[in-house]
Amino acid sequence: MNTVDAVVQLSFQVQRILAAVGAEHELSTVQLRLLGILRDRQPGMLELGNHLGLDKSSTTGLVSRAEKRGLVERSPSPHDGRGVLVSLTPAGRLLAEQGEQEIARRITALLKQLNATQRKQFTHLAAILVHG
Amino acid sequence: MNTVDAVVQLSFQVQRILAAVGAEHELSTVQLRLLGILRDRQPGMLELGNHLGLDKSSTTGLVSRAEKRGLVERSPSPHDGRGVLVSLTPAGRLLAEQGEQEIARRITALLKQLNATQRKQFTHLAAILVHG
DNA sequence: GAGAATAGTTTGTGTCACATACCAGGTCAA
DNA sequence: TTGACCTGGTATGTGACACAAACTATTCTC
Numbered sequence: 001m002n003t004v005d006a007v008v009q010l011s012f013q014v015q016r017i018l019a020a021v022g023a024e025h026e027l028s029t030v031q032l033r034l035l036g037i038l039r040d041r042q043p044g045m046l047e048l049g050n051h052l053g054l055d056k057s058s059t060t061g062l063v064s065r066a067e068k069r070g071l072v073e074r075s076p077s078p079h080d081g082r083g084v085l086v087s088l089t090p091a092g093r094l095l096a097e098q099g100e101q102e103i104a105r106r107i108t109a110l111l112k113q114l115n116a117t118q119r120k121q122f123t124h125l126a127a128i129l130v131h132g
Numbered sequence: 133m134n135t136v137d138a139v140v141q142l143s144f145q146v147q148r149i150l151a152a153v154g155a156e157h158e159l160s161t162v163q164l165r166l167l168g169i170l171r172d173r174q175p176g177m178l179e180l181g182n183h184l185g186l187d188k189s190s191t192t193g194l195v196s197r198a199e200k201r202g203l204v205e206r207s208p209s210p211h212d213g214r215g216v217l218v219s220l221t222p223a224g225r226l227l228a229e230q231g232e233q234e235i236a237r238r239i240t241a242l243l244k245q246l247n248a249t250q251r252k253q254f255t256h257l258a259a260i261l262v263h264g
Numbered sequence: 265g266a267g268a269a270t271a272g273t274t275t276g277t278g279t280c281a282c283a284t285a286c287c288a289g290g291t292c293a294a
Numbered sequence: 295t296t297g298a299c300c301t302g303g304t305a306t307g308t309g310a311c312a313c314a315a316a317c318t319a320t321t322c323t324c
Contacts, residue, residue, distance in 0.1 A: 001255075001259050001262075001263075002255070003239075003240075003243060003251060003254070003255040003258075004235065004236045004239045004240065006255050006258035006259045006262060007142075007146060007239055007242075007243070007254075007255075007258055008146060008150070008235070008239065009258075009262040009263075010139075010142075010143070010146075010258045010261055010262050011142070011143040011146035011147055011150075013261070013262055014139060014140060014142075014143035015143055015147065016185070018140070018143075028279070028280080030279085030280070031279095044302070044303085045302065045303055045304090046301090046302065046303085053148075054280090054281075054282095055281070055282060055283080056302075056303070056304090057281080057282070057283075057284090057303090057304080057305085057306095058280070058281050058282065059303090060303065060304055060305085061279085061280070061281080061304095062279090062280075062281095064304095065278095065279075065280090077302090080289075080290075080301095080302075081288080081289045081290075081302095082287095082288065082289045082290070082301070082302045082303065083289090083301095083302060083303080084302080084303065103136065103140070104136045107135075107136045107139055107140065108135075108136065110139075110261060111135060111139070111261070113260055113261055114257060114260060114261070118257055118260075119135060121253060121257065122135070122139075122254070122257045122258075123133075123134070123135040123138050123139075125246060125250055125253065125254045125257070126135075126138035126139055126141075126142045126254075127133050127138045128245055128246060128250075129142055129145070129242060129243070129245055129246070130133070130138060130141040130142050130145055131133075131141075160310070160311080162310090162311075163310095176271070176272090177271065177272060177273095178270090178271065178272085186311095186312075186313090187312070187313055187314080188271075188272065188273090189272085189273075189274080189275095189312080189313070189314075189315090190311070190312050190313065191272090192272065192273060192274085193273095193310085193311070193312085194310090194311075194312095196273095197309095197310075197311090209271090212270090212271075212320075212321075213271095213319080213320050213321075214270070214271040214272065214318095214319060214320045214321070215270095215271060215272080215320090216271075216272070
């Protein structure tokens with residue numbers, strides 16, 4: 001297997017894990033990402049859309065669906081009468097934390113195929129690639 | 133950045149590349165994957181669905197949309213009156229090849245951040261992870 | 265041959281993403 | 295200060311995508 005295939009296949013493998021973890025809680029990958037982003041932020045719609053790489057109209061819908069499920073809530077921005085701040089509800093926070101732990105568990109399990117030295121190497125190399 | 137984050141972020145980075153290459157030809161990631169799979173196969177609907185991890189009803193729709201765009205065609209299975217074989221049209225094959233080359237180009241560019249030794253290491257480790 | 269299994273399609277529902285048009289609240293300049 | 299413009303967000307309409315359940319047509323099995 002060549003390098004390109006290896007990295008693409010690995011990417012799909014990880015995406016399958018994310019999708020599976022989401023599915024355990026009836027969440028899509030995007031919804032799971034949404035919760036993850038909100039763990040340490042209370043962004044407005046535009047900012048949230050930037051984090052997700054989505055148009056603002058897409059973001060509205062995403063948030064509305066999550067809100068309908070009680071995972072997320074809108075509050076008026078204190079400094080801008082047009083603005084909205086999106087934040088997690090307690091239920092949403094719980095799910096975000098469970099999801100994150102489960103993802104960590106599964107990715108860690110995947111990485112168990114490497115020994116400690118290899119894992120350290122791999123982390124180092126991946127880190128170079130992601131924010132290089 | 134910890135190991136889990138690194139591998140997840142890397143996965144998203146690769147997915148963004150795949151989406152961008154698809155978008156150049158007005159193809160979604162799934163459609164691009166569909167073309168890629170058909171490059172060296174003429175599977176039936178069920179087999180195709182397995183490759184893609186999709187339900188057969190999803191596969192029907194996917195193939196129908198690709199067929200409407202002239203990228204793919206259905207032919208009756210010679211050995212099974214119920215069956216259908218899905219294969220690339222010349223236009224579809226062209227797109228599949230262009231897409232694959234462009235993906236290779238971009239992934240290779242991404243990996244240019246590593247030196248030759250690191251790249252070899254990384255490939256080795258990724259290969260262990262994907263089919264381990 | 266009759267009944268069960270199999271390959272694919274159809275239909276209906278929901279998510280997700282986008283573009284466009286729209287509204288209300290800000291901002292800036294004359 | 296007030297009119298023109300800009301901005302944050304929502305609404306609407308369209309299309310891709312995914313699934314489940316119901317259906318058709320063939321093939322397999324006994």
